[in-house]
Amino acid sequence: MTSTSIPAAVHSYYDRQxxxxxxxxxxxxxxxxxxxxxxxxxxxxxxxxxxxxxxxxTELLDIYPADVPNAxxxxxxxxxxxxxxSKEDSACVVPALHAAGVTVVVIDYDLMPAVSMxxxxxxxxxxxxxxxxxxxxxxxxxxxxxxxxxSAGGHLAGMLVTGYWHADYQxxxxxxxxxxxxxxxxxxxxxxxxxxxxxxxxxxxxxxxNSPRFAxxxxxxxxxxxxxxxxxxxxxxxxxxQSTDFLQAWNARCLPGDWVETPGxxxxxxxxxxxxxxxxxxxxxxxxxxxxxxxx
Numbered sequence: 001m002t003s004t005s006i007p008a009a010v011h012s013y014y015d016r017q018x019x020x021x022x023x024x025x026x027x028x029x030x031x032x033x034x035x036x037x038x039x040x041x042x043x044x045x046x047x048x049x050x051x052x053x054x055x056x057x058t059e060l061l062d063i064y065p066a067d068v069p070n071a072x073x074x075x076x077x078x079x080x081x082x083x084x085x086s087k088e089d090s091a092c093v094v095p096a097l098h099a100a101g102v103t104v105v106v107i108d109y110d111l112m113p114a115v116s117m118x119x120x121x122x123x124x125x126x127x128x129x130x131x132x133x134x135x136x137x138x139x140x141x142x143x144x145x146x147x148x149x150x151s152a153g154g155h156l157a158g159m160l161v162t163g164y165w166h167a168d169y170q171x172x173x174x175x176x177x178x179x180x181x182x183x184x185x186x187x188x189x190x191x192x193x194x195x196x197x198x199x200x201x202x203x204x205x206x207x208x209x210n211s212p213r214f215a216x217x218x219x220x221x222x223x224x225x226x227x228x229x230x231x232x233x234x235x236x237x238x239x240x241x242q243s244t245d246f247l248q249a250w251n252a253r254c255l256p257g258d259w260v261e262t263p264g265x266x267x268x269x270x271x272x273x274x275x276x277x278x279x280x281x282x283x284x285x286x287x288x289x290x291x292x293x294x295x296x
Contacts, residue, residue, distance in 0.1 A: 017238035030268035037092035053130035072144040079151030103140035129169035154184025158212030186246040219254035232265035
């Protein structure tokens with residue numbers, strides 16, 4: 001379906017539903033909170049900054065090694081609707097996880113419209129493969145890699161736990177043991193007819209092959225990979241539907257996954273609850289990372 005075949009009123013409704021910035025009064029305040037809370041973490045002496053995972057200018061990641069050996073590894077992917085923000089805006093998620101004995105990796109990727117969705121998905125897969133092959137040198141356990149992201153990052157994390165990409169990147173199919181998916185978009189097809197496609201520039205085929213919702217493997221192909229899924233309480237119906245539909249489809253494949261309630265949150269401050277060790281989201285995440293043993 002093209003944008004010209006959609007009635008104007010329906011088109012306007014869905015543009016509003018997928019306009020994350022319009023769901024809050026002051027998006028600038030939320031983005032400022034990311035930077036304010038990330039700034040002191042970027043100055044940590046133990047931070048391994050700008051480790052290269054590829055040859056591209058932005059193919060860089062930051063590593064925050066745990067203080068204990070063989071630590072579980074949490075790979076975080078920033079949001080920004082694939083066209084904004086950076087790893088420097090996401091260091092705010094590090095302290096609560098690091099304090100619990102987790103090695104945290106925050107990755108960067110190129111932004112639209114300069115690059116395609118296929119390009120970005122390739123980058124996050126390259127970064128994850130780099131982590132699998134190299135994180136032991138930084139005290140992390142390559143057998144306990146978990147991925148996460150918010151908004152666009154939630155979609156990209158979804159692309160890491162679905163599909164059959166692993167052989168092309170020389171990692172085992174169970175390289176990722178689980179994921180924490182925050183306000184992700186898992187079916188990109190609706191976006192092809194809406195405002196975001198002015199920078200995403202996807203056709204239907206691109207949207208389909210980059211939709212985690214349609215690439216969920218059978219349970220025996222991922223050996224129990226577990227996901228946690230959540231949305232902000234005050235998000236749009238479509239953002240909520242995308243997350244609940246993905247979780248239902250995941251569970252229908254006999255894969256373990258749970259919904260995490262995040263009361264009082266919106267699309268932008270949801271990620272900040274991951275930085276709060278007392279929040280249900282952070283508690284559930286740490287239970288998955290620290291208490292669960294790697295698959296045999």
